[in-house]
Amino acid sequence: MAAFARVSGSVGLITLQNPPVNALSAAVRQGIVDSVQRALREPEVKCVVICGQNGIFCGGADIREFSGPMSGPPLIPMIHSIEVAAKPVVAAIEGSALGGGLEIALGCHYRIAHSKTRLGLPEVTLGLLPAAGGSQRLPRLIGVPAALDLITTGRHVTAAEALQLGMVDQVTDRNVTDVAVKFALSVVGKPLDARRISMHSCPHSPDLDELFERTMQHVRQRARGAIAPVACVQAVRAAATLPYAQGMEKERELMATLFTSGQARALQYCFFAQRAIGRWSMPSGARWDTSKPRPVHKTAVIGLGTMGRGIAVTLAQAGFPVIAVENHEKQLMAAKQAISGMLERGAKRRGVTPVLNKITYSRDIQSVANADLVIEAVFEDMALKEKVFQQLSAICKPGALLCTNTSGLNIDHLASQVRNPELVVGMHFFAPAHVMKLLEVVYGPRSSSEALATAMAVGKKIGKVSVAVGNCQGFVGNRMLEHYVEQALFLLEEGATPELVDQALEEFGFAMGVFRMSDLSGLDIGWRVRKGKGLAVPDPTTGQTARVQQGRRYSPVADLICEQGRFGQKTGQGWYQYNTPGSRVGKPDPWVHNFLKDYRARHGLVARRIDHQEVLERCLYSMINEGFRILEDGIAAGPEDIDVIYVFGYSWPRHRGGPMFYAHMVGLPKVLERLEHYHQAHPDVPSLQPCNLLRKLVANGSPPIQKWKEVMKKINSRL
Numbered sequence: 001m002a003a004f005a006r007v008s009g010s011v012g013l014i015t016l017q018n019p020p021v022n023a024l025s026a027a028v029r030q031g032i033v034d035s036v037q038r039a040l041r042e043p044e045v046k047c048v049v050i051c052g053q054n055g056i057f058c059g060g061a062d063i064r065e066f067s068g069p070m071s072g073p074p075l076i077p078m079i080h081s082i083e084v085a086a087k088p089v090v091a092a093i094e095g096s097a098l099g100g101g102l103e104i105a106l107g108c109h110y111r112i113a114h115s116k117t118r119l120g121l122p123e124v125t126l127g128l129l130p131a132a133g134g135s136q137r138l139p140r141l142i143g144v145p146a147a148l149d150l151i152t153t154g155r156h157v158t159a160a161e162a163l164q165l166g167m168v169d170q171v172t173d174r175n176v177t178d179v180a181v182k183f184a185l186s187v188v189g190k191p192l193d194a195r196r197i198s199m200h201s202c203p204h205s206p207d208l209d210e211l212f213e214r215t216m217q218h219v220r221q222r223a224r225g226a227i228a229p230v231a232c233v234q235a236v237r238a239a240a241t242l243p244y245a246q247g248m249e250k251e252r253e254l255m256a257t258l259f260t261s262g263q264a265r266a267l268q269y270c271f272f273a274q275r276a277i278g279r280w281s282m283p284s285g286a287r288w289d290t291s292k293p294r295p296v297h298k299t300a301v302i303g304l305g306t307m308g309r310g311i312a313v314t315l316a317q318a319g320f321p322v323i324a325v326e327n328h329e330k331q332l333m334a335a336k337q338a339i340s341g342m343l344e345r346g347a348k349r350r351g352v353t354p355v356l357n358k359i360t361y362s363r364d365i366q367s368v369a370n371a372d373l374v375i376e377a378v379f380e381d382m383a384l385k386e387k388v389f390q391q392l393s394a395i396c397k398p399g400a401l402l403c404t405n406t407s408g409l410n411i412d413h414l415a416s417q418v419r420n421p422e423l424v425v426g427m428h429f430f431a432p433a434h435v436m437k438l439l440e441v442v443y444g445p446r447s448s449s450e451a452l453a454t455a456m457a458v459g460k461k462i463g464k465v466s467v468a469v470g471n472c473q474g475f476v477g478n479r480m481l482e483h484y485v486e487q488a489l490f491l492l493e494e495g496a497t498p499e500l501v502d503q504a505l506e507e508f509g510f511a512m513g514v515f516r517m518s519d520l521s522g523l524d525i526g527w528r529v530r531k532g533k534g535l536a537v538p539d540p541t542t543g544q545t546a547r548v549q550q551g552r553r554y555s556p557v558a559d560l561i562c563e564q565g566r567f568g569q570k571t572g573q574g575w576y577q578y579n580t581p582g583s584r585v586g587k588p589d590p591w592v593h594n595f596l597k598d599y600r601a602r603h604g605l606v607a608r609r610i611d612h613q614e615v616l617e618r619c620l621y622s623m624i625n626e627g628f629r630i631l632e633d634g635i636a637a638g639p640e641d642i643d644v645i646y647v648f649g650y651s652w653p654r655h656r657g658g659p660m661f662y663a664h665m666v667g668l669p670k671v672l673e674r675l676e677h678y679h680q681a682h683p684d685v686p687s688l689q690p691c692n693l694l695r696k697l698v699a700n701g702s703p704p705i706q707k708w709k710e711v712m713k714k715i716n717s718r719l
């Protein structure tokens, strides 16, 4: 709702009240409409101030309302009635003014912001555009180039930047409502036409056509198939080229297409999924709201290679003192230099001072004795990690959390090496660790809820999107990825080329297809892992790596490529060829095509035509099938956890919501039918065999994704 009060004699104060972010629910909109009418009606009221309760102006439209029938007064006429009011209306903005919240402020005649406020039109991140006049008013207020930037990216600006852009009239450190009330009284009686943004035309900008063309090209490239950024450019173009009323008509038309789109549903699902993962639970019943994290003041990182360096930087940037241990002298020197560089570049980007003194370097593991949390990032070698954990157990103070960044080793086994196994968890960062947002926090059967709560709290503090997952081979992300990669290799055997597979995946929305991505990460990493698993070894009788390993189909194609020393970009050759080692631009490689031809001939395989649809179905549905197995095994608590992992750790296109949401959009019966079809064609590929949970969900009428957990509970309780 919105409350109305008369303050300072003649100021009508309208306060938005809808915790936690004063979202514009139907009740709030009704409250504003009623309050504005009252303010205009009452002769004692000479001016109006609109503010929000509890330190936040307004987080925008109530996103939860978008999935049902809309009721209550619409925003556009409500904002119009504010703008045409004959009494001055001042927005007193603090906390956040986002989306519809900022659009209300743009309808006011004046805007005063607290210095800590953030403002923005983030609708594009929800698959929408600012359709309550925002796309038409903002360019008129701050000019087309700046408005295009804000509307197509959805980025939030600080009050200082907003002032510089002309979005607000004044910034204050004092109580913003008090300042706005005083200000409102000072402008009573002054003419208002010049303050009504819809009556302006856009400020002149040279070369507008060129700007729109360039921006359109840029958003198309960046958006990878997302429709909202394109619609945002079109809406701003309408603001720049049409009178306000026609621009509003265009805004409405574009919004009508976006509002009901699958992409908007996917992006809004992601918004809530990202928040839902914070409400973790463990199979023991322990939960986020009943488990208390331990205090963490000092941290330590062991092993300053690729990952350890990024982890140390992330911890230091979040304000934690870090003891960084590396036992190899040369590596230590290199790490010091690399870490300083990362900290300096990061600080420059953010306009702050680099926190070089937060990190203390050492070659001696004994120096971590006082740390509250230690993250081990030494080589992926169980014997070495066992030793490190035994040392940590002896050295660290009681209660210290011992974490491993292993990407695949058994966390329970590592826990068995220490005195307090309940204090061991995995903190699985993604490379580069100071850039990638995802953190899988892995608990084992012996991890305490306190340990998980602590790692999750630290994850949050260092700005990571942290997802709690159970312990299994590959955890969630890599366990699913294995099936995606496996199908891609099988497709090569059956007639595809790396470029065909990559093109299908890139058109779907991945920034890079599976083969381009492998070339970037280095093919040798996977090769080492496969060898470690006893795969990728030649059959002693034929000398060739067998196409059936451990009782199932296996493709040795990637191993054979590695045997040629082709490790991807770093060697200048992999699935693609590069002009020089380290170059990033890969071209199709005739050598790879000939190699695949020979390989097929050697194994009596006949190449067939493979289309994009098959690539997507085989690669994505096999991975989704594994996602259902992960849910079935209780490794992830819900589909949101899996989807957040994929969006933040594996560049799954956000406008497709994540693999499990995608399955829900495609329809579970279709996913099941296609998996059955492919499994019939490839009975030696177990990952194509539909898993029980998928079958059961379909048998239960394929409920929407929001209901899967309920159905899973029902199914489990019947067992």
Ligand SMILES: CCCCCCCCCCCCCC(=O)CC(=O)SCCNC(=O)CCNC(=O)[C@H](O)C(C)(C)COP(=O)(O)OP(=O)(O)OC[C@H]1O[C@@H](n2cnc3c(N)ncnc32)[C@H](O)[C@@H]1OP(=O)(O)O
Pocket: 020, 021, 023, 058, 059, 060, 061, 062, 063, 064, 075, 096, 098, 099, 100, 101, 103, 122, 123, 126, 128, 130, 131, 132, 255, 256, 257, 259, 260, 272, 275, 276
């Ligand atoms: C048939 C065709 C018809 C076509 C025409 C249709 C016409 C429809 C016209 C509609 C025009 C509407 C235009 C419009 O107004 C568009 C919008 O405003 S869209 C919303 C834009 N706003 C945002 O994107 C802001 C989202 N929120 C945030 O960024 C952050 O929450 C915020 C910075 C505000 C605060 O951050 P923080 O303190 O970290 O809190 P949390 O993020 O954890 O949030 C706390 C809690 O609140 C929930 N929440 C936040 N914002 C909203 C919201 N806008 N609506 C609903 N709920 C919101 C959030 O989910 C958390 O709750 P959980 O339970 O934990 O999920």
Ligand SMILES: NC(=O)C1=CN([C@@H]2O[C@H](COP(=O)(O)OP(=O)(O)OC[C@H]3O[C@@H](n4cnc5c(N)ncnc54)[C@H](O)[C@@H]3O)[C@@H](O)[C@H]2O)C=CC1
Pocket: 302, 303, 304, 305, 306, 307, 308, 325, 326, 327, 328, 331, 377, 378, 379, 380, 381, 384, 388, 405, 406, 407, 408, 428, 429, 430, 431
């Ligand atoms: N590289 C990647 O993309 C990812 C790696 N991981 C995991 O992170 C861990 C580290 O991987 P990378 O950083 O890639 O390895 P790396 O080989 O780049 O670095 C390991 C570092 O540990 C040091 N080290 C070895 N034994 C030590 C000891 N006893 N004390 C102190 N330092 C010691 C080495 O000298 C080396 O500098 C591995 O478990 C890996 O599986 C996890 C996610 C992604």
